[in-house]
Amino acid sequence: xxxxxxxxxxxxxxxxxxxxxxxIAANCPDIKVNxxxxxxxxxDKWNSEDLSFLPIYEPGLKEIISxxxxxxxxxxxxxxxxxxxxxxxxISVNTPTKTKGVGAGQASDxxxxxxxxxxxxxxxxxxxxxxEKSTLPVKTAQTINTILKYSKDNQLKNHKEKKFTVLSNxxxxxxxxxxxxxxxxxxxxxxxxxxxxxxxxxxxxxxxVEEDKIFTTDLWSSELSKLIAxxxxxxxxxxxxxxxALCEKTGANIKxxxxxxxxxxxxxKYFLNVGPGFGGSCFKKDILxxxxxxxxxxxxxxxxxxxxxxxxxxxxxxxxxxxxVNKMFGTITDKRLAIFGFSFKANTNDTxxxxxxxxxxxxxxxxxxxxxxxxxxxxxxxxxxLLDENHPQDKDNLEICANQKEAATGADAIIVLTEWxxxxxxxxxxxxxxxxxxxxLFDTRSVCNIYEAKALGINVWSLGFGK
Ligand code: NAD
Ligand code: UGA
Numbered sequence: 042x043x044x045x046x047x048x049x050x051x052x053x054x055x056x057x058x059x060x061x062x063x064x065i066a067a068n069c070p071d072i073k074v075n076x077x078x079x080x081x082x083x084x085d086k087w088n089s090e091d092l093s094f095l096p097i098y099e100p101g102l103k104e105i106i107s108x109x110x111x112x113x114x115x116x117x118x119x120x121x122x123x124x125x126x127x128x129x130x131x132i133s134v135n136t137p138t139k140t141k142g143v144g145a146g147q148a149s150d151x152x153x154x155x156x157x158x159x160x161x162x163x164x165x166x167x168x169x170x171x172x173e174k175s176t177l178p179v180k181t182a183q184t185i186n187t188i189l190k191y192s193k194d195n196q197l198k199n200h201k202e203k204k205f206t207v208l209s210n211x212x213x214x215x216x217x218x219x220x221x222x223x224x225x226x227x228x229x230x231x232x233x234x235x236x237x238x239x240x241x242x243x244x245x246x247x248x249x250v251e252e253d254k255i256f257t258t259d260l261w262s263s264e265l266s267k268l269i270a271x272x273x274x275x276x277x278x279x280x281x282x283x284x285x286a287l288c289e290k291t292g293a294n295i296k297x298x299x300x301x302x303x304x305x306x307x308x309x310k311y312f313l314n315v316g317p318g319f320g321g322s323c324f325k326k327d328i329l330x331x332x333x334x335x336x337x338x339x340x341x342x343x344x345x346x347x348x349x350x351x352x353x354x355x356x357x358x359x360x361x362x363x364x365x366v367n368k369m370f371g372t373i374t375d376k377r378l379a380i381f382g383f384s385f386k387a388n389t390n391d392t393x394x395x396x397x398x399x400x401x402x403x404x405x406x407x408x409x410x411x412x413x414x415x416x417x418x419x420x421x422x423x424x425x426x427l428l429d430e431n432h433p434q435d436k437d438n439l440e441i442c443a444n445q446k447e448a449a450t451g452a453d454a455i456i457v458l459t460e461w462x463x464x465x466x467x468x469x470x471x472x473x474x475x476x477x478x479x480x481x482l483f484d485t486r487s488v489c490n491i492y493e494a495k496a497l498g499i500n501v502w503s504l505g506f507g508k
Contacts, residue, residue: 043237043240043241043244044128044170044237044238044240044241045241045244046072046128046129046170046241046242046244046245047071047072047073047128048072048073048075048126048127048128048129049062049065049072049073049074049075049127049128049129049130049131050075050077050123050124050126050129050130050131051074051075051076051077051130051131051133051174052077052078052120052124052130052131052132052133052134052157052160052161053076053078053131053132053133053134053135053153053157053174053175054076054077054078054080054083054084054087054116055083055097055133055134055135056097056099056216056219056322056391057133057174057175057212057214058076058078058131058133058174059087059095059096059097059102059116060097060099060102060105060214060219060223061131061133061174061212061223062074062076062114062131063102063105063106063109063110063114064105064220064223064224064249065245066109066112066113066114067105067108067109067114068248068249069245069248070109070112070113071113072113072245073113073115074113074114074115075115075116075117075123075127076114076115076116076117077116077117077118077120077123078116078118078120079118079120080118081118083096084116084117084118087106087116088110092106092107097389097390097391098388098389098390098417099216099217099219099220099388099389100217100218100220100221100388101220101221102219102220120160120164121160121164124160124161124164124165125164125165125166126166127165127166127169128169128170129169129170129171129172129241129245130161130165130170130171130172131172131174131210132154132157132158132161132171132172132173132174132175132185133174133175133212134153134154134157134175135153135175135322136149136150136151136153136175136176136177136326137149137150137322137326138150138325138326138329138330144333146329147329147330147332147333147336148178148329148330148333149176149177149178149330151177151178151181151184154175154177154181154184154185155184155188158171158184158185158189159188159192159194161189162188162189162192162194162195162203162205163192163194163195165203165205166203167197167201167203167204167205168203168204168205169203169205170206170208170238170241170242171185171189171205171206171207171208172207172209172210172242173185173207173208173209173210173211174210174211174212176211176212176268176271176323176327177209177264177267178264178268178330178333178334179261179264179265179268179334180261180264181264182207182208182209182232182260182261183260185207186205186207189203189205190202190205206233206234206235206238207233208231208232208233208238208239208242209230209231209232209233209260209263209264210230210231210232210242211230211263211266211267212267213226213227213228213230213267213270214226216321216385216386216388216389216391217386217387217388217389224249226254227254228254228255228256229246229250229256230256230257230258230263230266230267231243231255231256231257231258231263232257232258232259232260232261232262232263232264233257233259233260233263234259234260239257243255243257267327268327268330268331268334269331271323271324271328272328272331272350274312274324275319275324275325275327275328275350275354276347276350277312277313278312278314278316278318278324278354279319279349279351279353279354279357281295281299281313281314281315282315282316282353282354282357283353283357284298284505285315285357285504285505286360286505288505288507289504289505289507290507291507292507292508293507294505294507294508295315295487295505295506296315296487296505296506299313299314299315314460314486314487315486315487315504315505316396316460316485316486316504317357317358317361317396317397317400317458317486317504318355318357318358318396319354319396320385320386320393320394320395320396320397320398321385321386321391321393321394322391322393322394324394325351325354325394328347328350328351329351331344331347332344332347332348335347357396358396358399358400361400361483361485361504362400362404362407364483364502365378365454365456365483365502366407368481368483368500368502369453369454369481372407373404373407373409373453374407374408375408375409375410376409376410376453376454377409377410377411377412377451377452377477378404378409378411378412378452378453378454378455378456379412379413379414379442379445379449379452379454379455379456380397380401380404380411380413380414380448380456380458381414381415381445381448381455381456381457381458381459381464382397382414382415382457382458382459382461382464382486383395383397383398383401383413383415383418383423383426383458384397384415384417384418385397385398385459386460387459387460387461387462388417388461389417390417390418390419390422392418392422392423392426395426395459396458396485397458397459398426398427400456400458401413401427401458404456405427405432405435405438405439406432408438409438410438410439410440411438411439411440412440412442412447412448412449412450412452413439413440413441413442413448414441414442414443414444414445414447414448415459415461416461416463420441423441424439424441427439445463445467445472446471446472449472449475449476450475450476451476451477452475452476452477452480453476453477453479453480454480454481454482454483455472455476455480455481455482455483456483456485457482457483457484457485457486457488457489458485458486459486460486460488464486464488464489465488465489465490466490467489467490467494469490469493469494469497470497473494473497473498473499476499478498479500480498480499480500481499481500481501481502482494482499482500482501482502482503483502483503484501484502484503485504486504487503487504487505487506489503491503491506
């Protein structure tokens with residue numbers, strides 16, 4: 042028998058909850074989808090009439106939202122109300138690295154997941170299906186089950202216990218391509234034990250995903266697959282970044298190397314772009330979490346191996362900063378540096394763990410004056426990320442610019458830190474006229490037309506280019 046799901050509640054209206062539920066609502070007009078969050082400001086933004094004020098920027102999101110918001114998709118901060126009437130509840134809350142206590146710096150902080158489970162236990166109806174959408178340490182479903190089962194509030198009026206089933210359904214979307222990833226996923230993974238619940242979730246996806254792309258496993262394989270997928274992706278980035286340095290020393294060109302090796306089907310062409318290190322809210326935290334889990338199970342060699350992927354990532358960011366300072370005659374104090382790109386990758390306004398943020402902080406520490414331009418990150422976000430009360434002088438050294446030209450005016454260097462499309466077509470002729478001589482271009486994403494920039498007299502350092 043397949044249970045018919047009529048009402049979904051998703052806890053967490055973030056980068057995953059918002060787009061994921063929008064795509065479900067758009068493809069399942071018969072299901073009412075309520076996305077709830079404790080952050081009222083975020084909910085207000087999801088409800089804003091002008092869709093350019095949505096809390097996250099994601100290509101294609103506005104169109105999806107306008108097709109179903111207030112039809113069968115609703116954003117609300119009334120969590121209790123929507124938990125009470127749901128047949129299926131997705132947990133899509135944040136799971137960052139713990140900052141204190143046991144496992145600090147490595148383990149995932151599950152306090153938001155635990156709080157969600159307690160609320161579900163108290164307010165949800167019996168027989169509700171609980172779906173883990175957040176990325177979680179392996180065996181978390183056991184913890185959620187225990188909370189649901191033994192919570193004091195898990196009582197019906199007749200003193201009977203409520204029953205819940207827990208499924209794991211990790212999300213593999215990438216920011217910047219989230220809508221496409223959700224509409225045409227490589228696979229949908231569902232882990233669980235209860236066939237009826239698995240079928241109910243599968244039936245939702247079958248509204249737009251082909252059956253052969255939906256894969257079911259036990260809970261632990263599903264939870265672990267998500268962490269391992271992210272670790273392998275991050276490892277590819279660290280691998281190619283490590284070779285960018287070797288290319289610079291040997292006179293090779295990393296773009297050609299990436300292309301040549303990617304032609305081998307066994308290696309594949311994706312995820313071989315060099316850059317200033319991987320950012321985003323997940324790769325680092327998920328590898329740290331794996332390291333913690335491996336240590337817990339006594340697998341020191343395995344955890345050491347994955348630690349190296351993180352080490353290379355830090356090294357790459359620091360080596361870029363050193364290159365910039367060394368090339369600019371050993372000092373950048375009082376020099377104006379135009380920063381092109383602040384988000385952790387193109388096509389998103391997310392700055393969590395952005396390499397640009399890390400590099401900008403260090404450049405400010407060195408006394409430079411930053412003129413930052415990003416097409417989608419708001420000035421408020423940039424200031425929030427870079428300014429703090431311990432460094433009051435940074436305020437005078439930070440300018441947020443509305444476009445490339447404003448940032449480049451009077452600049453000693455342009456540093457490209459995010460691969461936004463517009464940086465592939467910079468009008469070097471007019472930009473070079475605005476800069477101070479001798480001028481520099483540091484292209485950490487290998488996206489600029491460096492030959493044109495060089496021809497106009499700009500000194501160029503492009504990551505991974507040995508010539
Ligand atoms: P996010 O921080 O953007 O959103 C999480 C939201 O949950 C926040 O708005 C927060 O206020 C809300 N929240 C926390 N506790 C709550 C509670 N008790 N009740 C109601 N709301 C609550 O995080 P995200 O980027 O959407 O990531 C969510 C999860 O999905 C994480 O586990 C992450 O690892 C995973 N994930 C993220 C991505 C991505 O690209 N961002 C992709 C796949 C998986
Ligand atoms: C990543 C995964 O790709 C998703 O499958 C996963 O669902 C998600 O993490 C998650 O769990 O949060 P995301 O972090 O949004 O998605 O973005 P990616 O495209 O993976 O990029 C991550 C970082 O690696 C970015 O800083 C990006 O610039 C960098 N990167 C990526 C490179 O430097 N080179 C590449 O070739 C690819």
